Amino acid sequence: MEMAKTYNPSEFEKEIYEDWEKQGCFKAKVDAEKLPFTIVIPPPNITGQLHMGHALDETLQDTLIRFKRMQGYSALWLPGTDHASIATEVKIVEQMAKEGLTKKDVGRDGFLERAWAWKEKYGGRIIEQLKLLGSSCDWSRLSFTMDERCSRAVKEVFVNLYDKGLIYRGDRIINWCPDCKTALSDAEVEYVEEDSHLWYIRYQIKDTDDYITVATSRPETMFGDTAVAVNPKDKRYKGLEGKTLILPIVNKEIPIVYDDYVELEFGTGAVKITPAHDPNDFEVGLRHNLPVVKVLNDDGTMNDNAGHYSGMKALECREKVVEELKEIGAFVKIEPLHHNVGHCYRCHHTVEPIVSKQWFVKMEPLAKPAIDAVRKKSVKFTPERFSKIYFNWMENVKDWCISRQLWWGHRIPAYYCEDCGEMTISKEDVKVCPKCGGTHIKQDEDVLDTWFSSALWPFSTLGYPEITEDLKYFYPTDVLVTGYDIIFFWVARMIFSGIEHMQRIPFKNVLIHGLVRDSQGRKMSKSLGNGIDPTEIIAKYGADTLRFSLINGVAAGSDMRFSDEKLEGARNFMNKIWNASRFVLLNAEGKKILPIKDVKLTVADKWIITRLNKTVKDVTINMEKYEMGVALANLYDFVWSDFCDWYIEFTKPVLYGEDEVKTTETVSVLIYVLDKIIKLLHPFLPFITEQIYKNMPETNGFLMLSEFPKYETKQNYSVAVSEIETVKEIIKTVRNVKAKTGAAPSKKITLYVSTEKQSAIKAGISYIKKLAGVSEVKFIKDKSELTEKIISQVIDKAELYIPLGELVDFDKEIERIKKELENVENEIARASGKLANKGFLDKAPKALVEQERLKYDKFIDMREKLNKQLKDLT
């Protein structure tokens, strides 16, 4: 096979993925000989389309799992999707609306039928998109939060928690979305700052002409007022104990109560208490045994308790009530108010606090061990700072409202006997009442919060509640990769669920990444229309380019800006890899490749092998720390700068020369290094590397199943490395002089060198000639041996003299030397200052002091030479 002249990913990505899948490369086996390494995917919603957030999340996971797989672990990346209760239900309702149908029209069974059909049709879409990215998920284990296995786990957990008294049902104030018509958990409410008003209304004290003025932001809820509260310390309201107020408009009598909750400074210091529609008022109501009067319907309209406002929308009612209060003289004043208003995280409709009967998980006993697990580092967050956010939430967590008034989801396994009223909680369907034997049984209408099932994901997907081989081998999982926006919804709940039901943490590490923003730093959103479709990028640039641009140089946990420039940079790197590989493979054609140990290594060979070894080490260490951005940046630098810009250039004099033996040896080293490069790059860039691997001589099987390079600890080529560094410096210096003086780069010059270390330069003489455009290198003792006009350059350990004839501008040269001298003087001052400092000599590490001494000597030497040069010129 021959490599195509240009990098064209669309020609091979699909085929390679199919091959991997066909050959079972993604399948993880329970293998006692190997250590397991497990990642469960954060299950994307079945309603979802792949977006950049997914692309980042999946790329990180795929990179890790491929790395571990190549390191010899039995690596399982377990994929699946989430039924996304609210999000999906909203879509089905929308779809039905187009046909003029409502949920009521089709009924529960009819609705679920449609939902399942919808899931069959669209649920797999995102899976196909994940494949385009190159995700090496074990598709044979594909799960779904509502499949049989996960549903069984949900029932098991519900019953367990209920039996332990950790699930209860009761009338509590919850967040109600009037649009979705369901309860929401606290985490599902987003607060948005809004401008509103504070209305001051006076309530008459019964049998007097006195009034108490209350301040409220929601006048329409006054019909639900069952008291007015004041602070017991408030002197303004002394002696009102036991007095009764007349609620305006409805003329209902309500008591005055004293409660610490009331702030003295805010408003008038008197608060109307509406237990049914405010969480704080609800608490006050409990403390003072106040009745709970609801005034809102589930759709956000006023109910019959609002008298003649019944049926009106809350906001409309607000205006009308204020008007009426004005008419009857109960209105005092209005003030602007800036406050936060809760909105539904799915439909963004304003959320109403409403009292209703819901199911709750008691959080305190569950949160405690989950906090300990993170505190004791059984679960580690990367970056570490996110554990603080976790603690902050967990330590103040309230009971979790888990019932939703929806149909798409896990129906709550509570059964009510219509004959005797008995409630039975059961994993199995209940047909006969265990108490009275009655057969009129009705299951609870509500379903569970989506996050209730996702909380079980790390073990429900592995077989729980059955203790399967998979569960024993792959649990606990190793790392969970997700965005910081989902720590409360999901990460926290998985941690306490794993501890509670498996008696073990669900994962050892949590790798948190940031958001992918647009080039201006804005969140990508539908409303802004600034979203980028990853599949379009893959179609245009290929998956590897996308993966590279998402990972390279990005620090864990921080947001990133995504831009065309970034993509182009990534694409250019793919092109670089492609062409460097082509160069190596074209030169290797027909050559016998020697094992590296049979090659007589040149200094350049030793240098690149040393650099390679260092890169293997850096990449490995950074991968272990989940610093994928740093690891990939290391590789980028090594491949482009060291391998392409220097080493490949070093090989050219040999490859284009006559020496057959040397050519064979050089090609062998090139192949050796390229082989390591594509292995190192493979976790990040699976397609291009696999494609190159296909073209490598003497390979079989897949690159993705090959072994990840290991680094040597004993290797010592320090002499060669320092020689090559000197050679590089000489080449750069000559190039610099040519550029500065305007000499054509192609103009061959004779290079005179004065040095005590000729061996270094002799070893690299062919490189200097080729890469610096030098015809001859001559060693001299002193500049005085030269009669031509020259430019001299001081480098570490040597002085270079470059004759350029009439081209030399001596004034500029003097200026340059002066500047250089200034630089060196600064360094000498810095170094000598350090070395004169007793504290530094005493306390700094010895190696560092020694290093500083060497530097000092070097700069002194340079100063001497520069001064001499300056003298020669003036």
Next chain:
RNA sequence: GGAGACGUAGCUCAGUCGGUUAGAGCGCUCGCUUCACAUGCGAGAGGUCUAGGGUUCGAGUCCCUACGCCUCCACCA
């Protein structure tokens, strides 16, 4: 109100345990049709590391204060 980040080149960002002459990519300037690659090669310019104080032999890095910008949590009607 509570918490957490961030502030480094024109732009986007790295900078690991406190120790290098503070780095990269893009952009910019100059030069190059060098036989893998112009999606390239070579050479450059560009920095008071937001400001001030402290700890230290030594601070871009640790601590404090201020300013600027961002995010999360809480939710006083």
